[in-house]
Amino acid sequence: MQTITxxxxxxxxxxxxxxxxxxxxxxxxxxxSIDATxxxxxxxxxxxxxxxxxxxxxxxxxxxxxxYCLGRLARQRPGPLLWVSQGxxxxxxxxxxxxxxxxxxxxVRPARAAELPWSxxxxxxxxxxxxxxxxxxxxxxxxxxxxxxxxxxxxVPALLLNSGAELAATLTRWRVRALPSQAPFGVGxxxxxxxLTLARCRGLAAGEExxxxxxxxxxxxxxxxxxxxxxxxxxxxxxxxx
Amino acid sequence: MPYLSTDRLKxxxxxxxxxxxxxxxxxxxxxxxxxxxxxxxxxxxAGMSVADALAILPSLRLAPAEPVEEEAxxxxxxxxxxxxxxxxxxxxxxETIAGGGLWLDITGCDHLWGDEAGLLGDLISRxxxxxxxxxxxVADTAGAAWAWARxxxxxxxxxxxxxAALQALPVAALRLHPDCVSALIRLGLRxxxxxxxxxxxxxxxxxxxxxxxxxxxxxxxxxxPLSPLRxxxxxxxxxRFATPIGRGEDVEAALDxxxxxxxxxxxxxxxxxxxxxxxxxxxxxxxxxxxxGTSRPSRDKAxxxxxxxxxxxxxxxxxxxxxxxxxxxxxxxxxxxQVEMTEKEQSETVAQLLDSLGNRLGLQxxxxxxxxxxxxxxxxxxxxxxxxxxAAEPWPALRRPPILLTHPESVAVTAPLxxxxxxxxxxxxxxxxxxxxxxxxxxxxxxxRDEQPTRDYYLVEDEEGDRFWLYRLGLPAEFNPAxxxxxxxxx
Numbered sequence: 001m002q003t004i005t006x007x008x009x010x011x012x013x014x015x016x017x018x019x020x021x022x023x024x025x026x027x028x029x030x031x032x033s034i035d036a037t038x039x040x041x042x043x044x045x046x047x048x049x050x051x052x053x054x055x056x057x058x059x060x061x062x063x064x065x066x067x068y069c070l071g072r073l074a075r076q077r078p079g080p081l082l083w084v085s086q087g088x089x090x091x092x093x094x095x096x097x098x099x100x101x102x103x104x105x106x107x108v109r110p111a112r113a114a115e116l117p118w119s120x121x122x123x124x125x126x127x128x129x130x131x132x133x134x135x136x137x138x139x140x141x142x143x144x145x146x147x148x149x150x151x152x153x154x155x156v157p158a159l160l161l162n163s164g165a166e167l168a169a170t171l172t173r174w175r176v177r178a179l180p181s182q183a184p185f186g187v188g189x190x191x192x193x194x195x196l197t198l199a200r201c202r203g204l205a206a207g208e209e210x211x212x213x214x215x216x217x218x219x220x221x222x223x224x225x226x227x228x229x230x231x232x233x234x235x236x237x238x239x240x241x242x
Numbered sequence: 243m244p245y246l247s248t249d250r251l252k253x254x255x256x257x258x259x260x261x262x263x264x265x266x267x268x269x270x271x272x273x274x275x276x277x278x279x280x281x282x283x284x285x286x287x288a289g290m291s292v293a294d295a296l297a298i299l300p301s302l303r304l305a306p307a308e309p310v311e312e313e314a315x316x317x318x319x320x321x322x323x324x325x326x327x328x329x330x331x332x333x334x335x336x337e338t339i340a341g342g343g344l345w346l347d348i349t350g351c352d353h354l355w356g357d358e359a360g361l362l363g364d365l366i367s368r369x370x371x372x373x374x375x376x377x378x379x380v381a382d383t384a385g386a387a388w389a390w391a392r393x394x395x396x397x398x399x400x401x402x403x404x405x406a407a408l409q410a411l412p413v414a415a416l417r418l419h420p421d422c423v424s425a426l427i428r429l430g431l432r433x434x435x436x437x438x439x440x441x442x443x444x445x446x447x448x449x450x451x452x453x454x455x456x457x458x459x460x461x462x463x464x465x466x467p468l469s470p471l472r473x474x475x476x477x478x479x480x481x482r483f484a485t486p487i488g489r490g491e492d493v494e495a496a497l498d499x500x501x502x503x504x505x506x507x508x509x510x511x512x513x514x515x516x517x518x519x520x521x522x523x524x525x526x527x528x529x530x531x532x533x534x535g536t537s538r539p540s541r542d543k544a545x546x547x548x549x550x551x552x553x554x555x556x557x558x559x560x561x562x563x564x565x566x567x568x569x570x571x572x573x574x575x576x577x578x579x580q581v582e583m584t585e586k587e588q589s590e591t592v593a594q595l596l597d598s599l600g601n602r603l604g605l606q607x608x609x610x611x612x613x614x615x616x617x618x619x620x621x622x623x624x625x626x627x628x629x630x631x632x633a634a635e636p637w638p639a640l641r642r643p644p645i646l647l648t649h650p651e652s653v654a655v656t657a658p659l660x661x662x663x664x665x666x667x668x669x670x671x672x673x674x675x676x677x678x679x680x681x682x683x684x685x686x687x688x689x690x691r692d693e694q695p696t697r698d699y700y701l702v703e704d705e706e707g708d709r710f711w712l713y714r715l716g717l718p719a720e721f722n723p724a725x726x727x728x729x730x731x732x733x
Contacts, residue, residue: 057672058708060645064733067644080592091730092611092623094644096637098733103634107609108599115603126595178707178733180677188680189703192733 027076027131027157029069030221034196034211038172039203043069045077046155047171048148052162054177054195059163061178061194064098066133066161068215071099073131073157075220082123084108085135086116099220104130117143124150124158131157138164145169173200179212179225191215193225207232244392246342247276249374250315251305262299266292267307275307279375316342319374321521321529326365327351331468333388343391345384345468352380358398381407384468385460389415389434405461409435416456422449434460478569479503486525486562490554493522493563497550500568505541514539514576520550521567524560532557536597537629538590539574545594549601596628613637617685619646619729641680641701643711643730650727653712660718663700667712669728674704682714695720701732709733 026042028035035042043049051069053062074081081104083090088109092102108123110116120134124147139147139160148169151158160167167173175197181190191214198209212226243249247265262281264274272292281302286295295302316332323330323344333343348361355361358380369376379390379397386404390396393415399407408415411434413426426449431437434457437445442454458464479500487493497520508514516539520532532553540546600608608628613635616622619642656666663679681700687693695716703709709732715725 058706060643060708060731060733064644067733089645089647091619091642091644091646093613093619093637093640093642094646094730094732097642098644101634102611102637105611106596106628107611108603109607109609110603111607119599119603122598123595126591128591129595178709180705180707181703181709183678189678189701189709192709193707194733 025076027069027073029072030216031211031213031224033224034198034213034222037198037204037209038201042076043073043157044171045157046152047157048144048151048167048169049157049159050162050167050170050173051159052166052173052175054175054197056163058178061192062174062176063161064192064215065174065176065194065196066159067095067098067100069159070131070133071101071220073159074101074104077130079104079128079130081105081130082108082132083135084110084116084119084123084132086110086113087135097217098215099217113137117147120147120158121150124156125154127154127156129154129156131159133159133161135161136164136167138162139167141168170200171202172198175199181214191217191223205232243342243344243369243374243376245276245278245375246316247307247312248278248281248305250312261303262286262301263303263305264295265305265307312342316344318529319369320344321531322527323365326361329468343388347468348380362397383460383462384466385417385456386462388417389460405438408460409433409438413437416453416460418452418456422452425449426453477504477507477573478567479507480565480567482565483563486564488559488562490557490559493554493557493559493566494547494551496566497547497568500566501543501547501550504568504570505543505546508541508570508573508576511573512575512577513573514541515546515570515572516540516574517570517572518546518550519569519571520553521569522557522563523565523567525562525564526560528560530557533571534601537593537600539576540594540597541576542594545598549598552602593629600628616688618687619685640683641732643709643732645731646711647729647731650713650729653726653728655712655714655724655726657724660724661698663702664712664726667702667710667726667728669710674702674708674710676702677705678703685713699729 026038026040026044028042029038049069051062051066053059070081070083081100083105085107086109090107092105095105096102108119110119116134116136117139120132120136123129123132139162144167147158160170177195179193179195181193183190193212193214196211196213208231210231211224213222214225216223248263251263251265262284263278264281264286265276266272266274274286274288274290274292274295277286277288281299284299286298286302292304313332320330320332323346327346327348329347331345333345346365348358352358352361355364362378362380366376366378377391377396379387379394379399381387381390381399381404382401383404386399386408389408389411390399393411394407413431413434413436414423416434418426426432437453437457445454455464459466481496481500483496487496504515515536517533517535522530522532524530532550534546534549534553536546596608605627610626610628610630612624612626612633614622614624622638651669654668655664657664661682663676663681665676667674667676679700679702682698684696684698686696697713697715699711699713701709702712710728711730711732712726712728715721715727718724
């Protein structure tokens with residue numbers, strides 16, 4: 001049994017999957033059920049995580065989840081949080097509401113799209129950065145691979161809020177959708193509710209995990225609204241040998 | 243260089259040198275600021291109004307004055323003249339005389355050209371080949387050299403001979419303010435020699451200390467410090483190439499070799515570089531300077547090299563580069579390196595990251611945020627430079643969206659009553675049915691600001707769960723029909 005665990009860790013290291021038992025602890029996501037599902041017990045240090053909107057025309061929830069995750073990374077490591085984006089519509093008061101410590105937040109706004117991957121890589125090479133969030137519109141394989149290597153080298157976790165084609169070389173891929181809220185007495189709008197789908201995770205069997213969660217604004221963390229459902233990968237996608 | 247402004251214009255093969263040419267300032271009272279020799283010969287003078295000059299010669303060619311470009315040219319020439327001495331500076335005096343000048347401190351450099359006259363001859367002929375008419379003088383004091391080059395015969399003033407040389411020159415040669423010069427002339431003090439016998443105290447009482455000051459400086463009784471283009475004992479290293487190099491890789495390789503030499507010098511002094519310049523001298527006598535800055539003293543070779551490399555991408559090598567000079571223009575204390583990664587060093591690594599991002603993207607593209615006490619949402623955030631360290635100020639406990647549109651977008655809204663939340667709204671050609679709403683939150687601009695209508699904000703959630711921040715402009719009765727805008731998106 002010991003041998004198998006060691007062997008798994010070695011294969012994982014070769015494939016660029018962080019070792020779950022490494023001394024760099026992962027950042028928990030604030031819901032027991034999610035953290036238990038992820039092989040690292042949370043978002044591990046030194047890897048790429050892709051976050052996408054379930055529907056491209058409703059991107060706000062995915063951005064909110066990304067900001068929430070960045071806030072969770074901030075709890076785990078000291079140092080600045082970098083948000084690399086070409087847009088200029090970030091509004092810190094709203095981000096603070098999602099648990100992001102604004103006094104540690106640094107916004108990097110490259111003027112040209114070509115400078116975006118460079119900025120991300122530069123930031124990922126700096127060990128002192130607590131976490132990185134990059135808003136990208138797809139990345140080619142080389143760029144994603146370079147970022148992944150940089151993250152592995154420095155141990156900085158990176159969230160890529162992606163509105164383009166699905167990325168390669170990421171450890172996890174999340175799809176996010178907003179859910180109708182439940183106000184306490186049916187009056188007004190309640191705490192934000194999201195539908196989170198873990199569409200891909202290195203080290204887990206193919207298939208999707210799904211949670212419906214509610215943000216606890218005051219204390220941070222999530223309330224579970226609907227239980228986790230495991231959807232195995234469709235059989236049609238696999239070729240049977242026989 | 244009395245005809246600098248006009249020489250500059252004829253350089254790229256434009257007007258022939260014998261055609262009268264004048265440079266005039268723009269604006270209401272147009273005066274000539276500079277003229278060329280041909281114009282001078284027919285009686286046109288700098289300081290004349292354009293109308294007078296055109297009366298003398300209707301076909302006079304006029305060019306607009308470009309003081310900024312002239313300054314830049316002068317500093318380029320000063321840089322070029324570091325061929326003669328490491329101590330060169332452009333002359334900033336523009337009050338009484340047209341053209342521009344250069345200061346060269348040739349102490350200990352003249353023997354390379356035989357003697358002082360040899361150096362002057364070489365300088366003038368080389369400037370002539372570049373297209374500039376130049377006059378030059380050497381004297382014991384900067385003031386005397388200045389006066390002799392512009393008002394005297396030019397050439398070498400003998401050692402300790404400045405008193406005799408300046409005697410017959412007009413007082414304007416003392417670099418005095420025009421008002422001061424005209425006051426002196428009104429009293430009959432036309433020549434510098436007239437000032438020699440006067441007592442200093444009454445002179446100072448009448449004209450201020452400037453006259454006596456300049457006189458003492460010219461005669462050598464008072465020291466005159468000049469600001470050289472580069473610090474005298476600059477921390478710099480240089481590499482000359484036997485064969486000019488022309489490839490970017492070669493420049494990088496040379497830098498890879500040069501930079502450690504400079505850093506070693508700095509390490510001995512326990513200092514780090516704040517501002518670093520790389521001077522690239524090309525074979526065709528053009529030189530280019532690359533400057534990088536760091537937010538705190540640094541001795542990190544890799545970071546500095548990377549910052550220089552960013553600029554080298556756009557380097558034009560021309561016909562080849564004959565020498566490279568790397569200078570630490572500004573340094574700061576930086577003790578010897580520690581091995582362990584302390585918290586301090588961690589913040590240094592962050593500073594390095596900011597430097598490298600800022601040097602490529604522009605420092606204004608890095609921002610931090612702090613709360614600002616304003617009711618209007620778009621004003622409630624202060625943007626700080628990245629180097630600032632904002633305190634952990636609390637943000638107001640209000641429900642605010644993480645995305646705020648820079649320009650609120652107009653939406654068509656169906657609301658049952660003027661002051662009720664909307665039931666339906668259409669945004670970006672899509673209909674949203676409101677499931678739940680919260681509000682209104684009435685926000686108004688501060689009273690001392692320009693008058694803007696108040697805004698009633700609603701947080702609404704549509705049937706699919708997306709949440710929006712809408713506002714109605716003005717009080718319910720103010721606009722009919724009501725005008726609605728979408729200002730933010732909640733997650």
